[in-house]
């Protein structure tokens with residue numbers, strides 16, 4: 094069974110490394126702030142069930158997700174801890190959020206009204222955190238108008254819909270310049286000071302991975318780390334996480350290409366001399382960025398070898414000229430370590446013109462996520 098999962102292409106996930114990365118965040122911010130690991134988008138593409146099983150060992154305060162469906166999935170996995178839905182919830186989502194005891198983030202009064210009526214309809218009390226927009230611009234009440242909306246929110250809050258937290262989100266915490274985040278933090282503090290409820294009654298949180306590491310003083314009541322847990326670097330000048338995910342694929346064909354032979358759609362690579370080509374059982378239909386065609390690198394037979402030609406939906410060809418020992422069935426590494434060679438998710442992202450987040454969440458359901466170890470050591 095386990096060998097079947099490795100028949101073609103797969104992602105290996107190191108549960109212990111995931112837990113160590115969360116513990117690194119804990120060390121950075123100290124014991125006070127609540128840990129709210131973000132497990133949205135299927136735990137950044139690595140598999141929410143495996144992620145939660147591992148993270149439970151670190152005893153987080155709760156979990157952060159982006160959608161009601163993701164929160165529901167956590168409840169079905171048996172999670173009893175608080176679950177924050179950090180993105181705006183469409184009005185229709187409030188009922189399910191209440192039924193599954195999810196903390197809704199509220200960015201406008203209409204959604205708050207929906208939440209209140211959903212709580213009455215379900216006959217169960219709901220709780221919400223208010224998002225404050227301090228410059229991210231995609232969600233939240235405007236920080237400048239806190240006195241106004243604060244009263245309206247407080248007027249709607251009740252035992253049925255309990256106001257339990259406030260948060261904001263940094264747009265540039267991964268940059269070495271501290272100014273933009275410091276300005277956002279000041280705006281956040283100004284807004285909190287203008288609210289009609291004492292801040293001691295609210296859970297205050299702001300920091301993503303980068304902010305937790307760069308500005309431990311902004312950790313406040315809780316932190317919401319994501320990418321760092323999954324092995325993504327969060328800033329050129331910040332500590333590196335431990336790698337968590339490795340992407341592997343089988344060599345399914347090897348051929349000796351005569352000079353002039355071409356490979357892939359558009360025949361964009363032609364053998365200059367005799368070359369040896371290996372076909373790997375992974376393509377853009379698996380989430381390998383097509384932009385890596387004629388640019389990316391793969392580890393085969395302990396060496397870094399170039400991707401040649403365009404990447405197809407299902408296969409990718411690499412040039413292994415000079416390698417006489419690799420055989421069909423051997424394993425190629427597209428992200429991760431093999432022997433003393435290593436390809437980071439950042440390297441792949443940079444070559445593909447994107448960020449690690451998009452690479453990790455882009456791997457498709459075709460690739461089994463194979464979790465190993467746990468977080469207990």
Ligand SMILES: *Cc1c(COP(=O)(O)O)cnc(C)c1O
Pocket residue numbers: 131133179180262300301302303317318319320321
């Ligand atoms: C995704 C997200 C995070 C986590 O950000 P990372 O950069 O992955 O650490 C935190 N808070 C909110 C609101 C998010 O949407």
